[in-house]
Amino acid sequence: MRQEKLKYLAKLALLVLMGIFGSFLISEAGLRLMNISYPVFHGFDPVRGRILEPGMEGWFRYEGNAYVKINSAGFRDVEHPLQKPKGTYRILLLGDSYTEARQVSLENTFGRKVEQQLQSCERLLPHLVEVINFGVPGYGNAEELITLRSRGWAYDPDLVLTMFFSGNDLIDNFPRAELREPAYIPRPYFHLDQGELKLAYNFQEWSPPILKYRLLLWGVHNFRTLELLNQANRVLAARHIGDSQENLSSRAGLADFVYAPPQTPIHREAWDITEGILKLMHQEVLKHGANFFLVTATSPDQIDQEERILLKERLATKKLDYPEQRLRALGEIEGFPVLNLLYDFQQYAEQHPAHLHGFSNTKLGAGHWNEQGHELAAQLISKRICQDPSIL
Structure with a gap:
């Protein structure tokens, strides 16, 4: 029986x-x-943690609408030869999702527009300008520095441009990753040890969490059904993102507070680590015979007039440019140029009815730069590169 x-x-x-x-x-x-299809563009790398998976391509419609293709080197860009062509001035872009910019077509990203606009810069003639986009969503300055070390120098850049986004770079640089994101997201980070930066990782290459993470990536990279399930999970999670972000931010003591002077030890430590990474990046760029240029991106809360008023009231501050002022001072001390896009973006937003952040399928005035935001950023960056003798 x-x-x-x-x-x-x-x-x-x-x-x-x-x-x-x-x-x-x-x-x-x-x-x-x-x-x-709902492609997942991320992959795994034992040195950098998250990367863009070489060869992945597909439509990204979660915010904006663009076809995204990752090249064989693992970046959202056209193919670039390792050896710099003779007579070429090569610019390497480091940054996060603002730089990768999957919300708009590749032709409308600020990187491609800077490349086009600098072709007519008299100070660069007769060189041809080539811009290589190394931006990866979710990266902080630690991953950017490691990317420069492990991949960037092989391209022999003349200028390294780092796009700093105060909205999350400060948090991304903070070593206590468990306070702000799930442990299955692999991330290298720097921490301070007796005043010196030390590199560490929140993962081990063959640990069970990473094996699970890599298995999930393999699944969504190869099966449309798993892509769909992943997208459904993402949509459901988005309904609670407001509460989640608030909880993570309050636990880490960061988030909106980056727009005002630091008030807590955690906040001050995050700034010390961030400045330390940028100093180290600048020093390594100079050692390789290149120039370093720091550009600060804008947060929608700094541009949208209604959000600016609410944020100022919440932080009890009259201005929201503490990151810009602090990084400008750092550049003056360390000897590298800093371009703060905030002030020109605010002026443009006040004089024009168009939004620089946001899309029709999400919310205008929120999120990443749209085509107009990228165009304005490209104009300001190109003008500064062409006119500033400390850059060229």
């Missing part, structure tokens, strides 16, 4: 598995026939 029951249960389990497998195949075939 018991043996017959076990056989029945085994047959039932087999039928269930066959049903699940069959449904999976039908779902996979249907999604591919209808060309429905």
Whole structure:
């Protein structure tokens, strides 16, 4: 009797598995026939943690609408030869999602526009200008420095431009990663040890969490059904993102507080680490015979007039440019140029009805730069590069 029951249960389990497998195949075939895809562009690297997966491509419609293609080197850009062509002035961009800019077409990113606009810069003639985009979403300055070390110097850049986003770079640089994001997101970071920066990792390459993380990435990279399930999970999680961000921010003691002078030890430590990384990056750039240029991106809360008023009241401050002022002072002390986009962006927003952040499928005035934001950023960056003798 018991043996017959076990056989029945085994047959039932087999039928269930066959049903699940069959449904999976039908779902996979249907999604591919209808060309429905929600690509995950991230991959894993034992040195840098998260990377962009070489060869991945597809439409990104979560914010904006653009076709994204990752080149063979693992960056959202066209292919670039390692060896710099003769007569070329090569600019390497470091940054996060503002620099990678999957919300707009590649042609409309500030990096491509800077490349186009600098071709007519008389001080660069007869050189051809080439801009290489090394931006990766989610990166802080630690990952950017490691990317420069492990990948960037092989391209022999003449100028390294780092796009700093105060909205999350300060948090991304903070070593206590467990306070701000799930442990399964691999991240290298720097921490202070008796005043010196020390590199560490919140993961081990072959640890169970990383093996699980890599298995999940393999799944969503190869199966449309898993892409769809991942997208559904992302949409559900987005409904609670407000509460989640608030909790993480309050636990880390950062977030909106970056726009005012530091009030807590955690906040001061985060700034010390951030400035230390930027100093180190500048020093290494000079050692390689290149120039260093820091540009500060804008947060939508600094540009949208209603949000600016609310944030000023919440922080009890008259201005929201503490990061810009602090980084400008750092540049003056260390001897590298800093371009704060904030003031020109604010002036443009006050004089024009158009938004520089946000998209019609999300919220205008919120999120990343749209096409107009990238255009304005490119104009300001190109003008500064062409006119500033400390850059060229």
